[in-house]
Structure formats: C-alpha cells, structure tokens
Amino acid sequence: MDLSDKQIQILEIAEKLFAEHGFDATSVRQIAKEADINIAMISYYFGSKEKLLETLLEYRNFDFRKEIAQIIEDTNLDHLHKIDTMIALLTQRIHSKRRIHKILHFEYSNGCRNINIDKHIQRKLKSYTLIEKFIKEGQSIGVFSKNVEIPLIVPTIIGSYFNFYYNKKMFMIIYHLKEEDIDDFVYNTLTNHIQKTIKALLTYEN
Amino acid sequence: MDLSDKQIQILEIAEKLFAEHGFDATSVRQIAKEADINIAMISYYFGSKEKLLETLLEYRNFDFRKEIAQIIEDTNLDHLHKIDTMIALLTQRIHSKRRIHKILHFEYSNGCRNINIDKHIQRKLKSYTLIEKFIKEGQSIGVFSKNVEIPLIVPTIIGSYFNFYYNKKMFMIIYHLKEEDIDDFVYNTLTNHIQKTIKALLTYEN
Amino acid sequence: MDLSDKQIQILEIAEKLFAEHGFDATSVRQIAKEADINIAMISYYFGSKEKLLETLLEYRNFDFRKEIAQIIEDTNLDHLHKIDTMIALLTQRIHSKRRIHKILHFEYSNGCRNINIDKHIQRKLKSYTLIEKFIKEGQSIGVFSKNVEIPLIVPTIIGSYFNFYYNKKMFMIIYHLKEEDIDDFVYNTLTNHIQKTIKALLTYEN
Amino acid sequence: MDLSDKQIQILEIAEKLFAEHGFDATSVRQIAKEADINIAMISYYFGSKEKLLETLLEYRNFDFRKEIAQIIEDTNLDHLHKIDTMIALLTQRIHSKRRIHKILHFEYSNGCRNINIDKHIQRKLKSYTLIEKFIKEGQSIGVFSKNVEIPLIVPTIIGSYFNFYYNKKMFMIIYHLKEEDIDDFVYNTLTNHIQKTIKALLTYEN
DNA sequence: GATGAATGAGGGTTCATTCAT
DNA sequence: GATGAATGAACCCTCATTCAT
Numbered sequence: 001m002d003l004s005d006k007q008i009q010i011l012e013i014a015e016k017l018f019a020e021h022g023f024d025a026t027s028v029r030q031i032a033k034e035a036d037i038n039i040a041m042i043s044y045y046f047g048s049k050e051k052l053l054e055t056l057l058e059y060r061n062f063d064f065r066k067e068i069a070q071i072i073e074d075t076n077l078d079h080l081h082k083i084d085t086m087i088a089l090l091t092q093r094i095h096s097k098r099r100i101h102k103i104l105h106f107e108y109s110n111g112c113r114n115i116n117i118d119k120h121i122q123r124k125l126k127s128y129t130l131i132e133k134f135i136k137e138g139q140s141i142g143v144f145s146k147n148v149e150i151p152l153i154v155p156t157i158i159g160s161y162f163n164f165y166y167n168k169k170m171f172m173i174i175y176h177l178k179e180e181d182i183d184d185f186v187y188n189t190l191t192n193h194i195q196k197t198i199k200a201l202l203t204y205e206n
Numbered sequence: 207m208d209l210s211d212k213q214i215q216i217l218e219i220a221e222k223l224f225a226e227h228g229f230d231a232t233s234v235r236q237i238a239k240e241a242d243i244n245i246a247m248i249s250y251y252f253g254s255k256e257k258l259l260e261t262l263l264e265y266r267n268f269d270f271r272k273e274i275a276q277i278i279e280d281t282n283l284d285h286l287h288k289i290d291t292m293i294a295l296l297t298q299r300i301h302s303k304r305r306i307h308k309i310l311h312f313e314y315s316n317g318c319r320n321i322n323i324d325k326h327i328q329r330k331l332k333s334y335t336l337i338e339k340f341i342k343e344g345q346s347i348g349v350f351s352k353n354v355e356i357p358l359i360v361p362t363i364i365g366s367y368f369n370f371y372y373n374k375k376m377f378m379i380i381y382h383l384k385e386e387d388i389d390d391f392v393y394n395t396l397t398n399h400i401q402k403t404i405k406a407l408l409t410y411e412n
Numbered sequence: 413m414d415l416s417d418k419q420i421q422i423l424e425i426a427e428k429l430f431a432e433h434g435f436d437a438t439s440v441r442q443i444a445k446e447a448d449i450n451i452a453m454i455s456y457y458f459g460s461k462e463k464l465l466e467t468l469l470e471y472r473n474f475d476f477r478k479e480i481a482q483i484i485e486d487t488n489l490d491h492l493h494k495i496d497t498m499i500a501l502l503t504q505r506i507h508s509k510r511r512i513h514k515i516l517h518f519e520y521s522n523g524c525r526n527i528n529i530d531k532h533i534q535r536k537l538k539s540y541t542l543i544e545k546f547i548k549e550g551q552s553i554g555v556f557s558k559n560v561e562i563p564l565i566v567p568t569i570i571g572s573y574f575n576f577y578y579n580k581k582m583f584m585i586i587y588h589l590k591e592e593d594i595d596d597f598v599y600n601t602l603t604n605h606i607q608k609t610i611k612a613l614l615t616y617e618n
Numbered sequence: 619m620d621l622s623d624k625q626i627q628i629l630e631i632a633e634k635l636f637a638e639h640g641f642d643a644t645s646v647r648q649i650a651k652e653a654d655i656n657i658a659m660i661s662y663y664f665g666s667k668e669k670l671l672e673t674l675l676e677y678r679n680f681d682f683r684k685e686i687a688q689i690i691e692d693t694n695l696d697h698l699h700k701i702d703t704m705i706a707l708l709t710q711r712i713h714s715k716r717r718i719h720k721i722l723h724f725e726y727s728n729g730c731r732n733i734n735i736d737k738h739i740q741r742k743l744k745s746y747t748l749i750e751k752f753i754k755e756g757q758s759i760g761v762f763s764k765n766v767e768i769p770l771i772v773p774t775i776i777g778s779y780f781n782f783y784y785n786k787k788m789f790m791i792i793y794h795l796k797e798e799d800i801d802d803f804v805y806n807t808l809t810n811h812i813q814k815t816i817k818a819l820l821t822y823e824n
Numbered sequence: 825g826a827t828g829a830a831t832g833a834g835g836g837t838t839c840a841t842t843c844a845t
Numbered sequence: 846g847a848t849g850a851a852t853g854a855a856c857c858c859t860c861a862t863t864c865a866t
Contacts, residue, residue: 006829022312024230028857038831043858045829105372106228106312121376128380149399151380152370156403159365164358166311170327174334174357193355197362200410201403234840244848249841418850434724436642440836450852455837457850517784518640518724533788540792561811563792564782568815571777576770578723582739586746586769605767609774612822613815646861656827661862 003059007045010035011056019099023053023107053107057120060100064093065127072134079143082134083202084195087157091191094161095183101162128154135202144202153198160194161186209265213251216241217262225305228312229259259309263326266306270299271333278340285349288340289408290401293363297397300367301389307368334360341408350408359404366400367392415471419457422447423468431511435465435519465519469532472512476505477539484546491555494546495614496607499569503603506573507595513574540566547614556614565610572606573598621677625663628653629674637717641671641725671725675738678718682711683745690752697761700752701820702813705775709809712779713801719780746772753820762820771816778812779804 003011013035017026028049032039046052071077071085094101104120128151135153138144164171164186171177177185209217219241223232234255238245252258277283277291300307310326334357341359344350370377370392377383383391415423425447429438440461444451458464483489483497506513516532540563547565550556576583576598583589589597621629631653635644646667650657664670689695689703712719722738746769753771756762782789782804789795795803 004829022228022230024228027855029855039857040832040859041830049857102312117375121379124373124376125379128376147402149395149402151377152366152396152399155369155373156362156366156399159367159369160358160362161365162369163361163365167330167361169323170330170334171357173327173331189355190358193358193362196353196355196410197403197407200406204402204406204410233838235838245840246842246848250847255840434640434642436640439834441834451836452838452853453851461836514724529787533791536785536788537791540788559814561807561814563789564778564808564811567781567785568774568778568811571779571781572770572774573777574781575773575777579742579773581735582742582746583769585739585743601767602770605770606774608765608767608822609815609819612818616814616818616822645859647859657861658827658863662826667861 003055006035006037006041008059010037010042010045011052011059014052015056015060015099015103018053018056018103023103028052053103057100057104060097063123063127064090065123065130067093068127068130072130079134079138079141080199080203083199086131087195087198088187088191090157091161091186091194094158095165095186098162098165105162138202145205147205148202153201156201157194157198160197161190164190209261212241212243212247213261214265216243216248216251217258217265220258221262221266221305221309224259224262224309229309263306263310266303269329269333270296271329271336273299274333274336278336285340285344285347286405286409289405292337293401293404294393294397296363297367297392297400300364301371301392304368304371311368344408351411353411354408359407362407363400363404366403367396370396415467418447418449418453420471422449422454422457423464423471426464427468427472427511427515430465430468430515435515440464465515469512469516472509475535475539476502477535477542479505480539480542484542491546491550491553492611492615495611498543499607499610500599500603502569503573503598503606506570507577507598510574510577517574550614557617559617560614565613568613569606569610572609573602576602621673624653624655624659625673626677628655628660628663629670629677632670633674633678633717633721636671636674636721641721671721675718675722678715681741681745682707683741683748685711686745686748690748697752697756697759698817698821701817704749705813705816706805706809708775709779709804709812712776713783713804716780716783723780756820763823765823766820771819774819775812775816778815779808782808 010031014026014031017031017034020026028042029039031052032042042049042052046055067089068086071082071089074082074085077085131154132150135144135148135150139146139148168182171185172179172182175185175189216237220232220237223237223240226232234248235245237258238248248255248258252261273295274292277288277295280288280291283291337360338356341350341354341356345352345354374388377391378385378388381391381395422443426438426443429443429446432438440454441451443464444454454461454464458467479501480498483494483501486494486497489497543566544562547556547560547562551558551560580594583597584591584594587597587601628649632644632649635649635652638644646660647657649670650660660667660670664673685707686704689700689707692700692703695703749772750768753762753766753768757764757766786800789803790797790800793803793807
C-alpha cells in the first residue's frame with residue numbers, strides 16, 4: 001500500500017462519488033475532473049476503474065478487531081459497559097466510513113463484480129469470533145441471557161445504523177434535524193438506542 | 207396504473223436485473239433481450255429507463271399500513287403478540303420485496319436521481335405514526351417501557367433484516383446454509399431474533 | 413452472406429483504407445466518415461472492427477478454382493496454352509483484388525490476429541491440387557519437364573506480380589509509367605513475362 | 619550511424635515486433651518493456667516512433683551491390699553459374715532480413731508514412747542497373763535469350779521467395795515441414811527452384 | 825543522461841434514445 | 846402498435862510524447 005498524496009486524493013474523491021452516485025454512474029472523467037488530474041492518470045495509477053475500487057477498499061481497511069479486542073480485554077469495564085463501549089465504537093467507525101460501507105453493500109452483495117469478497121468475509125468472520133467468545137463468556141458467568149442468537153447481534157447493531165442512514169431524509173423530518181445535526185444525533189440518540197437494544201436483548205429472559 | 211401483461215413482464219425482469227446488477231449496470235438491451243421484446247419498446251412503453259424505474263416503484267406499492275392497522279386493531283392479541291405478528295409480517299414482506307427495497311436503498315438514498323422520493327417518505331411516515339401510536343398506547347397501559355426511542359424501532363427491525371441480507375454470504379458460512387435454506391432461516395431464526403430483540407427493548411427497564 | 417447495400421459500401425471503403433494504411437492505422441471513425449455513416453453503425457453491423465475484417469475477407473471470396481478447372485478441362489487448348497490462359501487469369505484476378513490480398517499478406521501471415529486463416533489455407537490447397545494434377549498430367553504425356561518443384565510454381569507466378577506491385581514506384585520510373593498505365597502494363601508486359609517464365613521452367617531440361 | 623549497444627538492442631527488438639505485429643500494432647511501451655528500458659528512452663534516443671523505424675531501416679542497410687558486383691566480376695564463374703550464385707546470395711540475404719523487408723513492403727508500399735522512400739528506390743535502381751548490364755552482356759555473347767523482360771527478373775526471384783514466406787503455413791502442410799526445417803528448405807529446395815526458373819527463362823527460346 | 829509522472833488526443837465500443845417504415 | 850435501423854454522446858482505456866527532476 002504505497003500511495004502517493006495524489007493517489008490518496010483520487011481515492012477519496014472516488015469514494016465520495018461512488019457513494020453518492022454509485023460505481024457505474026460515476027465516470028472516470030468525473031473523478032479526474034474533481035481531482036483536477038488528467039483522465040489518463042486513473043488508468044496510470046490504478047490500472048482500471050475496477051482496480052481503483054479494489055484499491056479503495058484495501059485503503060479503507062476497516063478492521064475493528066484490534067479495538068474490539070482492547071475493549072474486551074479491558075479489566076476496568078464490566079460486561080455491560082463493554083457492550084456500550086463496543087457499540088459506541090462500532091457506530092462511530094461505521095458512521096465515519098459509511099460511504100465505503102455503502103459501496104460494499106451495493107457492489108458486493110451481489111456477486112457480479114470481479115472483485116474478491118472472500119478476504120472481507122474472512123476478516124469479518126474473525127471479528128465475529130471475537131464477539132462470540134465475549135458473549136459466551138458473559139453467558140457462562142450469568143451476566144448475559146443464554147437464549148440469544150449471537151451471530152445476529154451484529155446485524156442488529158449495524159443494520160440499525162444503516163437503516164437510519166438510508167432513511168436519513170425521513171428521520172430528518174421526524175426529529176427536525178438539519179444536515180449538520182446528523183453526527184450528533186448518531187453519536188448520541190442513535191447510539192443510545194442501539195446500546196439499550198442490545199443490552200435489553202442480552203439480559204432478556206422469557 | 208394500466209399495465210399490460212407485457213409491461214408487467216418487463217417490470218419484473220427489470221426489477222430482477224436492477225437488484226442484481228444495479229440500475230446503471232443494467233442496460234435496456236439486457237432487459238429487452240430477457241423480456242424478448244424490441245429495445246424500442248422500453249422507451250415506447252415507459253418513456254425512458256428512469257421512468258421505467260419510477261413505474262416499477264409505483265407498481266410495487268409496498269404499503270403495509272392496512273395490514274399493520276389490522277394487527278393493531280385485532281382485539282384477540284395482547285400487545286406483545288401484536289409486536290410478534292407485526293415483525294413477522296414486516297420481515298416476510300420485506301424479504302419477498304427485498305429486491306425493490308435494495309433498489310430504493312441504493313438509487314434513492316442519494317438524491318442524485320431525478321426521482322421523486324417525497325411520496326415514499328410520506329407513506330412511510332404514516333406507517334410510523336401508526337406504530338408510534340400503538341407503542342405509546344402500550345406505554346400508557348404499562349406494557350411497554352417508557353424509555354424507548356420509538357422512531358428508531360423500525361430501523362432496528364428492518365436494518366437487522368437487511369444487514370443480514372447484505373452479508374448473506376457470510377451467514378451462509380456461519381450457519382452452514384445453502385441458498386435454498388435462506389427463506390426458512392429468515393422466517394424462523396432471523397424473525398425470532400428480531401422479535402426477541404424488540405420485545406426485550408420494549409420491556410427493558412434500567 | 414446477407415449484406416445490405418450500406419454494408420457492402422462500408423466493406424469496400426474499409427477494404428480501400430485497410431489496404432492503403434493497414435488495419436491498425438485505419439480507425440473506425442475514418443471508415444464511418446468516408447462511408448458517411450454513424451460510427452456506431454460499424455459495431456451495429458459487424459460487431460467489431462475485427463469482425464468487419466473477417467466479413468470483408470468472407471465477402472471477397474477469391475476462389476479461382478472454378479475458372480481454373482474450366483481452363484484445364486477446355487479441350488480446345490493444348491497444355492502450354494492452358495498455362496498461358498491460367499496465368500493471365502490469375503494475374504488479372506489478383507490484380508483486381510490486390511488490396512484484399514495485401515491485407516491477407518499483412519494481417520494473416522503472422523498468426524497474431526484472432527482470425528481464422530485455416531479455411532483460406534484449405535481453399536488454397538484445393539487450387540494447388542488442381543494445378544498439381546494438371547502439371548503431372550502434362551509431365552506424363554511428355555509436354556512438361558519432370559524436374560520441376562510443382563508446389564513452388566504458384567508462388568513464382570503470384571510472387572512476381574506482388575513484388576512488382578510492392579515496388580510499383582520503382583518500376584514506374586524504370587518503365588516511365590504513369591499511374592493510369594499500370595493496368596495495361598500488368599495485363600501485357602508483366603503477364604507476358606510471367607507466362608514466359610513458367611513455360612520456360614516447365615519445358616526446361618538440364 | 620553512431621548507435622550504442624542499447625540503441626542496437628532496441629532496434630532489433632523493434633524489428634522483431636514490427637515484423638510480427640506490424641508497425642501500428644506495436645507500442646513503444648511494448649518495445650521498451652522487452653528491451654528493459656524506460657519508455658521515454660525511445661523518444662529520447664530516436665526522437666519518435668516513426669524515426670525509430672527510419673533508423674531501423676537505415677541500420678539494416680540491405681544493399682547487396684558490392685556482393686553482386688563481386689559475383690559478376692568473378693572470372694572463375696560462367697554466366698549461368700553467376701546466376702546461380704547471385705540467386706543463392708539474394709535468397710539468403712532476403713531470408714535473413716525478411717522481417718525488415720516485410721516491414722518495407724507494408725509500411726512503405728503505400729505512400730502514407732512520412733518516410734522517405736526515395737533513397738531506397740535509388741539504391742535498388744543501382745542494383746538493377748548492375749544486373750541489367752550483366753544480363754545484356756550475357757545476351758550479347760549469346761548465353762542468354764534476348765527475348766527477356768530484364769527488369770522483371772528480380773521481382774520473380776524475390777517474389778517467389780516472399781510468396782512462399784507469406785504462405786509459409788500452407789507450404790508447411792504441403793511439404794510436411796516443421797518451423798525448424800524452414801531455413802533448410804529455403805536454402806535448398808526453394809533456392810534450387812528459383813535458380814532453375816531464372817536459368818530456364820534466360821535460356822528459353824520461343 | 826536518464827527517469828517516471830503526467831498530458832491530451834484518440835482509440836474501439838456501448839449506451840439510451842429516436843425515427844422511418 | 847410495433848419494429849429494427851440509425852444516431853450522437855459518452856464510456857473506459859491506451860497511445861506517443863513531454864516535462865520536471
């Protein structure tokens with residue numbers, strides 16, 4: 001991953017445009033124009049438009065494992081606080097990288113692109129293993145309810161965020177939010193809601 | 207909405223292709239070929255590719271209000287069972303129309319298309335009002351916890367589904383599922399998880 | 413081979429340009445411009461630039477077998493006159509189709525194009541068989557010398573023509589020819605020379 | 619003609635690629651890559667791609683005059699043996715430089731390149747003068763037939779070779795040759811054929 | 825002298841759409 | 846009402862060349 005400043009600039013502009021208009025609706029001309037570079041540079045730097053996307057995904061390495069591991073290993077926090085901290089972390093990270101996640105959802109969820117999704121799956125699986133272990137530990141010491149579908153917890157966390165994000169315009173009406181209020185809302189109200197939801201689920205007995 | 211059989215056939219093929227490859231990556235030639243009609247017919251019938259999408263969204267009018275209202279008004283069910291029934295209904299409906307929802311997420315969430323999203327927002331808002339009223343009623347009679355961010359409940363339901371769906375490949379590994387097992391999994395395990403989550407949230411006191 | 417008038421017009425313009433500037437140096441835009449058609453028509457009609465070339469070669473099916481067979485079977489001509497007639501025919505045909513032959517030499521002789529040369533080879537081989545049979549017959553009745561490398565006779569005929577053609581400019585100086593004299597020169601002086609050469613070879617005893 | 623080793627290496631690689639794929643289909647990138655030099659070096663060394671071709675043609679100075687003159691002046695050989703020797707020389711030289719000749723045929727025979735062909739014509743004319751003088755001498759002493767189109771003799775020699783070469787694949791089938799047999803075939807069978815042809819022509823009386 | 829980044833032009837192809845029939 | 850030929854714009858990419866270092 002040796003990327004020059006110019007390359008990084010291109011990647012960030014491409015990320016923005018891909019997220020806004022989709023991969024196909026974004027032309028290399030558009031990227032080149034916004035990045036104020038010659039159109040040929042994109043092929044020169046990245047080989048092709050598709051490889052640019054691959055490079056972008058590699059560049060935005062969204063691997064939260066280390067941070068999650070740190071939280072899990074933190075002896076100062078009890079299990080429920082670890083859940084809070086983890087969710088706050090996830091929400092924050094995903095919100096800041098929401099654009100690249102959207103591209104992933106969009107371009108990857110159907111297997112039509114010639115892009116290798118396997119390593120992403122592998123990376124995610126490792127995060128799941130970490131979280132699963134943590135939850136099971138909590139179950140074994142009686143802090144968490146045993147009757148929980150552990151692998152589906154993360155989709156509930158991340159899905160809550162994204163469904164909010166994909167319906168942002170509606171929620172801006174409901175909550176009387178302006179564009180610049182969104183960050184605060186995510187970090188406070190939405191994060192709180194998700195934290196509460198997961199903690200409720202993990203302590204729910206029926 | 208006067209649509210001939212041929213038009214409906216085109217819409218359904220377009221829906222499949224848009225969901226699989228995205229709007230931009232699907233060419234009218236492809237649609238025409240799969241529908242076994244002349245290319246010119248698409249412009250002829252729908253005016254343009256964009257208008258075809260609009261017609262498609264209008265055709266797939268996914269308005270659950272009536273059914274939700276029915277459930278809410280059902281005097282045979284207590285509040286918690288109404289939650290279960292509603293979630294089962296939502297999951298089922300969204301799963302069966304996941305393709306069109308995916309198109310909405312990706313083509314609509316960014317305001318770049320010349321497509322009017324307002325009526326969709328209005329329709330969704332009405333559903334929210336219905337659900338909000340039901341939850342508040344439950345709170346007033348002490349069945350539901352008062353400390354809940356009501357508008358964010360629906361994103362948690364639908365988001366859980368979609369984040370599962372967008373990461374389908376990973377969950378197929380985790381749960382050892384084949385493609386043909388997906389429907390059952392959604393209608394059972396995933397639905398149960400979401401039901402439990404929302405019920406936990408609505409009865410959570412801290 | 414169902415070709416519209418427009419398609420034939422394109423083929424003939426392409427033939428001219430390919431022969432003049434080579435396949436690679438001729439752009440589809442140039443062809444489209446000279447043929448006064450839209451650039452997209454070339455892909456529409458032929459699929460691609462390479463397929464246009466293939467269609468051209470198929471269209472210009474230069475199969476002399478029938479005429480050669482007629483000459484061979486002509487009972488009014490003795491063997492030496494048949495040689496004369498055959499060479500006159502070959503020279504005439506090749507001269508009139510020199511452009512397509514040049515393309516063949518150029519684009520085919522190196523195996524780099526994704527074009528199937530096999531059927532051309534097969535067709536040529538059949539012509540050779542015909543001529544070979546005729547020469548051997550002449551040898552058996554004592555008209556032709558037996559000490560002749562039969563397969564190399566045709567290269568001497570056609571090669572003489574083409575080496576003249578490829579050095580046309582020099583011969584225009586030597587013979588004080590103008591462009592408009594070339595046809596006559598080919599049909600008379602050059603044809604005579606080749607006829608004499610082959611007859612000399614076929615009757616040469618040493 | 620001061621050429622460094624690197625320049626000569628570039629020229630030889632360019633010659634190979636031009637002959638294999640044609641001038642236009644060969645990119646400077648390809649040449650630079652195979653020669654393991656920087657792309658910019660080609661413009662730096664030769665000025666441009668076209669000038670590289672000119673330099674190549676100049677470098678491959680295929681002027682047989684001296685050797686032909688030597689043969690003609692050789693008092694140990696009679697006229698017919700001089701013909702044999704000359705043809706053997708021409709065949710050998712042309713075969714070893716067939717690639718550059720091919721380039722000449724195709725890039726030069728049409729006047730579209732901005733390349734000066736005049737000096738090549740001049741050089742060839744001088745060779746012709748030499749051969750013409752020799753033939754006329756033979757005619758005057760009665761060794762050669764007078765009824766011969768002298769300027770067309772050389773095209774028959776060289777044309778025979780090239781038409782064989784451009785149809786190499788067919789002759790490999792006819793003669794059951796492998797690629798590695800070609801050289802021997804050219805130096806023996808083909809050379810013999812051409813020698814016999816020209817001697818027959820020059821002694822043919824009708 | 826030599827390099828690799830950068831340029832602008834042009835390559836072939838495919839797009840959604842329209843028009844004449 | 847329905848077709849297939851035709852359009853012009855835009856697509857991504859690669860070209861030979863140049864420039865700053």
